[in-house]
Amino acid sequence: MPFFLGHEVIAALSPQSRPAWRYSLAFCVGAGLISFWVFVLGVMRLPLTVMVVNIPIFGAAIWLFILRELKKCIKDRNRIQWLGRRVLDFRFWISISVFLNMLFIFVAAYAFQTYAWDSLSYIAFQAKVVFFERSFQYGHGLPHPSAPLGIPLFQFWLNLNLGYWSDYFIQLPFPMFFISLLAVVWSFLKEHVSSRAAWIALFLMLCANLPVYHATIGYADLPLSVYICSAILLVFESVKIQDERLLLIAGLCAALGAWTKLEGVVFLLIVYCLYVFLVWRSQESMRMGKFLKRTMFLGVFFVLVFGVHWIYKQRLGLLIFADRFRMLDLNEAVVRFKSFLLAAAQSLFYLVNWNVNWFLWIAVIVLTPFYKNRLSGYLFIGISLFWLAWSGCFILTNNFQYMTGVLSRAVLQFFPLVAMMNAICLDAFIFEKTGRNGK
Amino acid sequence: MRFVKLTILYVLSFFAVAWACGHPPLDLSRELPVALSDISVNRSLIGLLPGGANPFSILVGSFLIGSIVAIFLERNRKAVLQNIVFGLIVLHFVFYFFQIAGLISDLDKDFDVSGWRLVKVGHYWSGPENPKILAERIKLILPRSRMKLDFQSDFPTDKDPYFYLGRSLAYHLYPVDIRGVRSGISDGCLFLDVYGLPGVIPSEYKTVLFLEKGVAVALKEDMALRR
Numbered sequence: 001m002p003f004f005l006g007h008e009v010i011a012a013l014s015p016q017s018r019p020a021w022r023y024s025l026a027f028c029v030g031a032g033l034i035s036f037w038v039f040v041l042g043v044m045r046l047p048l049t050v051m052v053v054n055i056p057i058f059g060a061a062i063w064l065f066i067l068r069e070l071k072k073c074i075k076d077r078n079r080i081q082w083l084g085r086r087v088l089d090f091r092f093w094i095s096i097s098v099f100l101n102m103l104f105i106f107v108a109a110y111a112f113q114t115y116a117w118d119s120l121s122y123i124a125f126q127a128k129v130v131f132f133e134r135s136f137q138y139g140h141g142l143p144h145p146s147a148p149l150g151i152p153l154f155q156f157w158l159n160l161n162l163g164y165w166s167d168y169f170i171q172l173p174f175p176m177f178f179i180s181l182l183a184v185v186w187s188f189l190k191e192h193v194s195s196r197a198a199w200i201a202l203f204l205m206l207c208a209n210l211p212v213y214h215a216t217i218g219y220a221d222l223p224l225s226v227y228i229c230s231a232i233l234l235v236f237e238s239v240k241i242q243d244e245r246l247l248l249i250a251g252l253c254a255a256l257g258a259w260t261k262l263e264g265v266v267f268l269l270i271v272y273c274l275y276v277f278l279v280w281r282s283q284e285s286m287r288m289g290k291f292l293k294r295t296m297f298l299g300v301f302f303v304l305v306f307g308v309h310w311i312y313k314q315r316l317g318l319l320i321f322a323d324r325f326r327m328l329d330l331n332e333a334v335v336r337f338k339s340f341l342l343a344a345a346q347s348l349f350y351l352v353n354w355n356v357n358w359f360l361w362i363a364v365i366v367l368t369p370f371y372k373n374r375l376s377g378y379l380f381i382g383i384s385l386f387w388l389a390w391s392g393c394f395i396l397t398n399n400f401q402y403m404t405g406v407l408s409r410a411v412l413q414f415f416p417l418v419a420m421m422n423a424i425c426l427d428a429f430i431f432e433k434t435g436r437n438g439k
Numbered sequence: 440m441r442f443v444k445l446t447i448l449y450v451l452s453f454f455a456v457a458w459a460c461g462h463p464p465l466d467l468s469r470e471l472p473v474a475l476s477d478i479s480v481n482r483s484l485i486g487l488l489p490g491g492a493n494p495f496s497i498l499v500g501s502f503l504i505g506s507i508v509a510i511f512l513e514r515n516r517k518a519v520l521q522n523i524v525f526g527l528i529v530l531h532f533v534f535y536f537f538q539i540a541g542l543i544s545d546l547d548k549d550f551d552v553s554g555w556r557l558v559k560v561g562h563y564w565s566g567p568e569n570p571k572i573l574a575e576r577i578k579l580i581l582p583r584s585r586m587k588l589d590f591q592s593d594f595p596t597d598k599d600p601y602f603y604l605g606r607s608l609a610y611h612l613y614p615v616d617i618r619g620v621r622s623g624i625s626d627g628c629l630f631l632d633v634y635g636l637p638g639v640i641p642s643e644y645k646t647v648l649f650l651e652k653g654v655a656v657a658l659k660e661d662m663a664l665r666r
Contacts, residue, residue, distance in 0.1 A: 093532070100536075100539045100543070101539060103543065104539060104546070108542075108546055111546075117480060117606070120603075120606050120607045121606040121610075125606075128610065128613050129620055132585070133614075133621075141619055141620035141622070142620060200528075207531055207534075207538075209478055209538060209542075210478075210482075212539075213478050213480075213483065214480070217480060219480060350485075351483055352475060352495075355531055355534060356527060356531045360524075360528070360531075363524055363527065367524065406481065409480070426528070429520075429521060429524060430521050430525050
């Protein structure tokens with residue numbers, strides 16, 4: 001707000017001033033004006049609340065902005081038409097939804113101390129123990145000792161720099177992860193499909209309740225989603241533009257996914273499967289040596305990051321999974337499969353976790369030739385592999401007892417792929433010319 | 440222009456169906472955000488509107504009606520399908536605005552957005568005892584910041600809400616350790632909802648904090664003397 005106010009005041013006072021001046025002085029002028037405004041309010045004995053302080057400032061800045069734009073419009077009549085078109089532009093409305101989401105996310109994440117279950121139980125708790133003990137020697141006494149320490153140690157680092165333990169500051173990473181996810185999805189689709197598809201995907205992502213809510217609490221599912229989906233997209237781009245260095249970044253992302261949550265280890269296999277699929281589909285003649293080199297690129301960081309973590313925990317006897325991965329009786333697998341289908345249907349279609357994204361996904365599969373587009377076909381296989389992995393985990397292992405509780409969070413980890421696939425196919429399908437009056 | 444018309448059609452059908460179900464637009468704009476703000480870490484649920492109508496059925500109904508009208512407006516079969524899918528996105532968008540309005544207004548339960556300050560602590564410091572407040576009260580009376588306490592409760596601390604309460608207390612109390620993170624002998628005991636207090640407190644312990652609802656902190660004599 002100081003920047004916006006300062007910029008508009010300078011532009012109003014001196015319309016001919018160089019933009020360099022306006023941008024460089026905007027913050028200083030705005031900050032000075034705001035502090036003087038607070039002083040005036042105090043002298044007048046008005047309540048110093050957010051509304052009383054901010055609304056007049058914001059209103060003044062908006063008013064100056066509109067005056068400036070109006071003057072330009074009067075000079076250039078085409079701009080009036082341009083403004084009219086802009087309100088009809090869907091990007092305008094999506095921008096509003098981005099603003100509303102950010103408002104909710106930042107208030108909900110930063111106004112409250114951490115309060116969510118897993119965060120209090122082990123993620124932030126681990127960070128707090130490391131912060132006060134400055135040692136990992138208490139691993140035995142910690143809950144979920146086998147869980148990777150990616151998020152807790154980052155929270156520890158944040159408070160280490162702050163100098164004291166803040167229950168607010170540890171919330172800092174999660175909105176940032178969400179913004180990163182939006183940026184990854186948007187920029188990738190803009191580069192590889194179209195600007196319109198990128199905006200649609202952005203909107204579909206924001207419409208889903210659960211990812212937005214997870215951006216405000218201290219759970220590790222959203223960070224894992226960012227890492228794994230980025231790895232999958234990087235693999236695609238690497239094969240498409242034949243830049244094997246991108247595989248290193250993809251491998252790094254996948255490794256950091258495994259460093260965030262244990263599921264990330266299995267997801268690395270999914271990334272590998274997708275890579276092999278792409279190589280097979282590209283029909284690029286590749287020597288075994290080259291293939292192995294690229295495979296190594298994809299796995300080197302995983303071995304480094306997760307290998308060290310695994311060996312360290314194994315030596316300390318901290319790889320305790322509390323019977324979670326015990327194989328269940330195969331004779332009852334069919335019954336569990338039915339329960340899984342029911343829980344999945346409930347999570348995807350009845351609840352408003354995802355808004356109507358999964359309905360759209362079904363519509364996309366039925367109505368559009370999604371397999372003809374290389375990227376949407378790739379995403380479809382990725383989504384199928386995630387379903388395969390999670391169904392196997394729930395049906396065959398003792399994780400079945402946690403299924404109804406955590407299934408939606410499991411879906412959250414690959415949900416961005418669904419939103420992207422929907423956006424690509426809907427963009428092609430809805431805006432495809434039908435031969436009626438050229439539309 | 441075709442998409443503008445479709446947008447108007449589906450938005451109107453949404454409000455028309457809601458009105459037919461007994462929810463005029465103004466009432467709907469107040470009721471629907473509340474029904475769509477029931478969210479937790481594992482799922483987001485749809486609440487019912489006053490009178491028992493399910494918002495999801497309004498969505499489905501408006502989609503059907505909008506689509507029927509859209510079918511009559513268009514002869515080209517491919518274009519009809521395009522219009523219907525586009526209609527789904529439009530309704531998605533309408534639903535979304537009520538959803539985000541619900542989430543933002545739900546914040547007001549704890550946080551006075553207009554004044555930018557925390558006003559109610561009970562909602563998010565959830566649990567029957569407001570663990571954050573309890574932890575701060577306990578920390579105030581302890582002689583050292585780093586201590587180890589045993590934790591005793593008559594209620595099952597492996598089932599919610601006491602599961603959450605125990606974990607939350609442990610987090611907020613740390614570096615006062617009640618989860619056995621540090622090894623060694625404990626300096627005292629935290630009693631939470633224990634029947635018969637103070638009679639159950641061992642004789643070698645000295646009570647340093649006694650609250651209603653059977654909550655007490657007792658320290659070993661030597662530790663209590665350091666206060």
